[in-house]
Amino acid sequence: MALIGMVGTADDPDAYEIALTDADGRPVETLAAGDYTLTFADRTAAHNFRLTGPGGVDVATDVAGTDETSVQVTLVAGTYTFVCDPHPATMTGEVEVTG
Structure with a gap:
């Protein structure tokens, strides 16, 4: 399955938004x-x-640049956190992975 790790929005790349979505853009919980x-x-x-x-x-x-590359990840059961490192108080979320 494909996942997208998004920061900002298409209309405003600097927006204080972060999300983990599926390939159709639906948030993944x-x-x-x-x-x-x-x-x-x-x-x-x-x-x-x-x-x-x-x-x-x-x-x-990297905070200092842009990135639209892909990586392979193996997720095991547990809670995963996604965050913007410079803005961890406002730009954060979790996804629960089940066995």
């Missing part, structure tokens, strides 16, 4: 454990997207 392709939609140098959680998952974009 729960996922089954497994292998995923995470594509970053980081169009701004004001924010970044970081996903951390069980199994040593820690993937992120």
Whole structure:
């Protein structure tokens, strides 16, 4: 399954918004454990997207640039957090992965 790690919006890349969505742009709150392709939609140098959680998952974009690359992640059961490192109090979310 494809996932998108988005910061900002298409209309305003610097907007204080962060989301983990499916390929259709729907927010993801729960996922089954497994292998995923995470594509970053980081169009701004004001924010970044970081996903951390069980199994040593820690993937992120660089705050200083933009990034629309993809990475492979293996998600195991547990709670994963996505966050913008410079704005962790307002730009954060969680996804629950079930076994």
